[in-house]
Amino acid sequence: MLDRQTIVILDFGSQYSELIARRIRETQVYSEVLSYRTTAEQLRQLAPRGIILSGGPNSVYDEGAPHTDPEIWQLGIPIIGICYGMQVMVQQLGGTVERATRAEYGKASLFLNCAGDLFDGVVDGATMWMSHGDSCVQLPEGFEVLAHTENTPCAAIANTRRRFYGVQFHPEVVHSIGGAALIRNFVYKICQCEPTWTAEAFINDAIREVRAQVGDKRVLLALSGGVDSSTLAFLLHEAIGDRLTCMFIDQGFMRKLEPERLLEIFRDRFHINVEYVDAVDRFFAQIDGVTDPEEKRRRIGHEFINVFETESQRLGPFDYLAQGTLYPDVIESANTNVDPKTGERVAVKIKSHHNVGGLPENLRFKLVEPLRKLFKDEVRNVARLLGLPEDIVRRHPFPGPGLAIRIIGEVTQERLAILREADHIVREEIRRRGSYDDFWQAFAVLLPVRTVGVMGDRRTYAYPIVLRLISSEDGMTADWSRVPYDLLEAISNRIVNEVRGVNRVVYDITSKPPGTIEWE
Structure with a gap:
């Protein structure tokens, strides 16, 4: 069972699945993206408050098109299907989906047949973002039409008794006016969730989990100065104090004054242990005369591993390696599978995003990844509560190879x-x-x-x-x-x-x- 109120997104290969998860998180309710292959029994054990079926590139009537475990309809959990997810719901429950006479892409006005809880606060005629070539032409027993557009008679449907809903549009994208209200309605009114996923709650849980995992052992963190590794450093320092050692490798490609600023903040102001490693000459020697961008990246990454391995042995021993893995890293590290019948790539089992930085497995660290549940905007919220300086919290993304890949050629x-x-x-x-x-x-x-x-x-x-x-x-x-x-x-x-x-x-x-x- 999940340890908090959760909405699960079953992913059918949609480009928007991560965005759906982010929109749920914005309501201060936890969300997770799982494969559409997740079984009803697995969902029963997870006990989410609600399930969202994502969009996807397939047509439900294609041979071998992805579908859910048919037993999920018996779980008694509220479900909403979005675009392809709605069509899966309709087909699996006995309705009919066919190629639309007129496809619908981009903005469309949504007209409400009846409002109800799902559309509370959504204005009649609101603009919604469409992206579909199929339409539902016959609804399953017990369903009614909630809304339509000029081209789509069944733009939103519901079986309110079973708490099943479907929308043909994408409420998660910013172009859908009222989409955020619809998502909130599903989360709060239909799934009866409470806003318990907060930065404060995350910090308390993460500190408790790190202490339980690490015990009295030492932890090593590769510190870059970016918001992710900096937030992780503050969080770990709060959890285990001086048993954290941060290693900052200066490869010579940082922006002006950044190494000095980083050391001043961490060492002098917040008294976090940072080992500064001057490896400028080593990195320059590695890319001397190199003009190919991929070769530059490869050599810089390889040298980082060499320096990190050497210095970690000098400073060690360490039992744990901390990494600033975020939830998008976890999602994007999912295995993918090409369906032999449709040729479509669909997401399958989500697995840990190990070795995000390319560190060799023979370092034999155990991983500590307390940020792996968070999106970038959530990391920034946590950073502020932990007291990070605002210029680090708001720091623009900066590539690992630094300025070396902003100089074209040598x-x-x-x-x-x-x-x-x-x-x-x-x-x-x-x-x-x-x-x-x-x-x-x-x-x-x-x-x-x-x-x-x-x-x-x-x-x-x-x-x-x-x-x-x-x-x-x-x-x-x-x-x-x-x-x-x-x-x-x-x-x-x-x-x-x-x-x-x-x-x-x-x-x-x-x-x-x-x-x-x-x-x-």
Whole structure:
């Protein structure tokens, strides 16, 4: 049995399953994503308060299409199906699903036939996000239509006696106006959950669990300065005190002043044991002359493992290794399976996301992963309660290989110094204007070419700097930010005037997809 009130999401391979889980968490109720293959008996043992059937890429009438264990309909647990999940419900309970005469993608107005608990607070005619080519044409016995759209007569259905619901739209996406209210209604009104999943409750539970797991043993944590490892350090220090040792490996590719700032915060201000390892020369030697981005990543990652292994033996012995594994890591580490009949990839058993950092198994540590239940926004909430400085809590994501992969091609000391200064100016200017939190990431990229310029009536031949400022919710998709011209002008002027070796600044207006956030 789960140790808290929980909503389970059965995943049929939807791109939105993780988002559904996040939306449930936003109601302060715990949620977990499991495979659609989870049996009724397994669910009975877990005893969730409610079940959500996710969307998916299949058609329910295809040969070999994924379905749930038919016994789940006898569990007496409230169930809501979303898109494909609704069609699975209809078909398995005796209704009919067929290819729609008119498919429906994007925004559609939802008209309520009757409101009831599910649509409490949802306005008639609200915009909902559709993405389906099939429709329910005959409902199972005991079901009624709750809502329709212009193209879809059965856009929402219910058997209120059995507490079964289905919606053809996606209430979890931000484009669905009233979708959040619908999810809250399912969680609170139908599943009768209470808002017990809070940062305070998580911290208390995590400290208790860490103490029970670790006992009087020592724990080693690789500290990067990012919000995940920093939050983990504070949490573990709260739980086990000086039996925690943090190792910070300076590979030479950090942003300006970050190593010094990190040590000042952890060592001096909060008295957390941090072992500083200066490995700058080792890392530079590894990527000397390397231009291929994947080879740079590989060599930096491999050298990190070598340094970590050597230093852990010097500082040890340690029984436990702490990792900042998050819940998206756990979900994304699920095995996938290609159905031999449909050719569709569907999620199967969720398993631990071990060796997230690529650490070798022969280190023989036992893992401590107290953050593995959390999403990134939940980590930030925990960090604030633990007292982390706000600049760490709100820190933009930063790649493991650091500035080395923001220098296109070969990394040299000259190029690194140029990029470090340019990147610092970008962050200074957006902070000065109070717009740091407006961006998912904001950084500079150095191109390995020279451009002609004019400075002081003299011809220059120097590097261009690319500015990359993006907006995103989770980093999986992203859009370039529509930055005010005066901000771009201020950043450009400062970089050209203050950073020797740069005479041109350009702005990247590529979204993801088709581009990626990083250039390498």
